[in-house]
Amino acid sequence: KLSQSILHKKIGFMSVDVTNAEEVEKTISKCDQDLPISHLVTSAGQAWPGYFLEQDVKTFQKHMDLNYFGTLHAIKATAPLMVNRKEGHIIMISSAITLAAYLGYAAYAPSKFAVRGLADVLRNELRSFGIQVSIAYPPDTKSPGFDNENKSKPEECKSIYALSDTYESEPVANAILEGIMAGGDH
Known part of the structure; x- marks a missing residue:
């Protein structure tokens, strides 16, 4: 049912270093010329967990640069x-950590809280222009990034995470897409 509803739509994907504002601007501009952008999904993100007292300020900056x-x-x-087109939909991928932050994520959690705050503000500001803003809070999802995150995860975090499930990416993506298609903001 879901795949049928998007079967006849043109979908484009782009890969760009989102920490480089100029490159993002050029890539978006080219993409929009080739195929006007009606939906934007922002999903770049990574966590480098560790204890607050052991992480330097550069680690916090790295999280903000990429995630926010x-x-x-x-x-x-x-x-x-x-x-300009008076329509569009911005979909921001945050993290379930914005619902309950815990130790080991002092650098990551604020960067995803910032995404949530931005979504709340933009939802109000852009509504009058016909633009919908949605945000998703996916749980731990199996991915190369999650595998990398697990390499530096403090032991307490590993114990906490052992109590919860790690999800496959396809069902998580489908749940997000179903929420978007249902018109949900969260």
Whole structure:
């Protein structure tokens, strides 16, 4: 049912270093010329867990650069195009950690909380331009990034995570897509 509803739509994907605002702007501009952007999904993100007292400020900056500013760069490049067309949908992928943050994620959690705050503000600001803003809070999902995250995860975190499931990426993506297609904001 879900695949039938998107079967006849043109979908484009792009890969770009979202920490580089100029590259994001160029890539979005080219993409929009080739196929006007009606939906933007921002999903760049990575966690480098560790104890607050052991992580340097550069680690916090790295999280913000990728997880928050990467999202911001893509939206800043795309939102004006959507405003000009008076329609669009911005879908931001945050993290379940914004619902309950815990030890080992002092650098990661704030970067994803910032994404949530941005979504809340943009939902209000862009609504009058016909732009919908949604945000998803996926749980731990099996991926190369999650495998990398597990390499530096503190022992207490491993114990906490052992109590919960890690999900396959396809069902998580389908749940997000179903929520978007149902018109949900969260």
